Amino acid sequence: MSLDAQTLLDWFAETARDLPWRRPECTAWGVLVSEIMLQQTPVARVEPVWREWLERWPTPSALAAASQGEVLRAWGKLGYPRRALRLHAAAVDIAADHGDVVPDDVDTLLALPGIGAYTARAVAAFAYGKRCPVVDTNVRRVVARAAHGAADAGPPSTTRDLADVAALLPEEGAATYSAALMELGALVCTARTPRCADCPVFDTCAWQRNGRPAYAGPAKAVQKFAGTDRQVRGLLLDVLRGTSEPVGKARLDAVWSDAGQRDRCLHSLLVDGLVEQTADGLFALPGEH
DNA sequence: TAACCGTGGGC
DNA sequence: TGCCCAAGGTT
Numbered sequence: 001m002s003l004d005a006q007t008l009l010d011w012f013a014e015t016a017r018d019l020p021w022r023r024p025e026c027t028a029w030g031v032l033v034s035e036i037m038l039q040q041t042p043v044a045r046v047e048p049v050w051r052e053w054l055e056r057w058p059t060p061s062a063l064a065a066a067s068q069g070e071v072l073r074a075w076g077k078l079g080y081p082r083r084a085l086r087l088h089a090a091a092v093d094i095a096a097d098h099g100d101v102v103p104d105d106v107d108t109l110l111a112l113p114g115i116g117a118y119t120a121r122a123v124a125a126f127a128y129g130k131r132c133p134v135v136d137t138n139v140r141r142v143v144a145r146a147a148h149g150a151a152d153a154g155p156p157s158t159t160r161d162l163a164d165v166a167a168l169l170p171e172e173g174a175a176t177y178s179a180a181l182m183e184l185g186a187l188v189c190t191a192r193t194p195r196c197a198d199c200p201v202f203d204t205c206a207w208q209r210n211g212r213p214a215y216a217g218p219a220k221a222v223q224k225f226a227g228t229d230r231q232v233r234g235l236l237l238d239v240l241r242g243t244s245e246p247v248g249k250a251r252l253d254a255v256w257s258d259a260g261q262r263d264r265c266l267h268s269l270l271v272d273g274l275v276e277q278t279a280d281g282l283f284a285l286p287g288e289h
Numbered sequence: 290t291a292a293c294c295g296t297g298g299g300c
Numbered sequence: 301t302g303c304c305c306a307a308g309g310t311t
Contacts, residue, residue, distance in 0.1 A: 035307065037307090038306085038308090039307065041296080041297095042305090042307095045298090077296060077297085078295080080308090083294090114308090116309045116310080136308080137307075186307080190305095191306090221292085222305095223304095228293090228294095230296095234296070
């Protein structure tokens with residue numbers, strides 16, 4: 001049996017990183033904040049920001065009381081700032097409709113902004129110990145290799161991926177088992193250069209047994225960044241993050257030479273609610289003026 | 290489904 | 301250097 005539960009639980013107990021959101025004293029709110037911040041952002045960059053947030057906003061209602069601009073500033077350069085706005089919106093919902101308590105039910109969590117199939121189950125499992133499959137990119141890769149004998153996971157399919165992992169979950173310690181699968185993918189069974197010599201399930205790995213065949217699935221789309229709207233939006237928002245007072249458009253125009261793209265990006269930031277225009281036509285982060 | 294949404298570090 | 305990758309979600 002590949003991915004034996006006891007083997008992984010033992011390995012996790014010995015080698016897991018001591019991350020603050022994994023500590024027993026961490027609240028469900030702390031877990032939720034960590035999961036949102038960790039979406040597409042590495043642990044090393046999240047940790048210091050997470051500590052600041054939990055000290056400053058220890059409960060959903062505390063964050064809910066902050067302005068969007070404060071929240072965006074505190075988000076800093078974690079990337080994908082719409083996550084910060086959605087987390088703020090989720091905090092408002094939790095404070096208003098859930099008694100300031102992070103829900104423990106997957107369907108209730110799924111109804112909150114910014115919480116999808118992964119995050120809902122991660123919170124249910126890691127904050128409340130629920131036995132539900134938690135599937136992220138690490139888990140998909142680990143299961144593809146150790147259980148299916150492929151070099152990497154194929155295109156994601158939430159239904160199939162959840163069923164795959166559900167079949168592996170032990171009756172006891174399921175949440176820790178999921179954390180161990182993720183940790184294995186993050187530290188050992190990595191995307192580029194897996195450290196198979198250090199793998200606790202090396203002996204039962206189907207990919208090893210198959211002779212480590214190369215990835216056979218469809219090519220994965222690589223995202224460009226340089227020159228895209230994403231880069232320009234990031235530059236525009238960075239100007240507003242760095243000033244306490246609203247700025248004129250000329251100040252924003254300085255960050256990018258292509259006027260058409262610049263204006264399109266500024267407009268989309270306004271539509272997304274990441275930027276606000278003041279009564280006198282200046283631009284600022286939302287909710288601060 | 291596939292494209293879009295930031296940012297920075299490693300190789 | 302340029303490309304790949306990182307605890308996804310939304311549309």
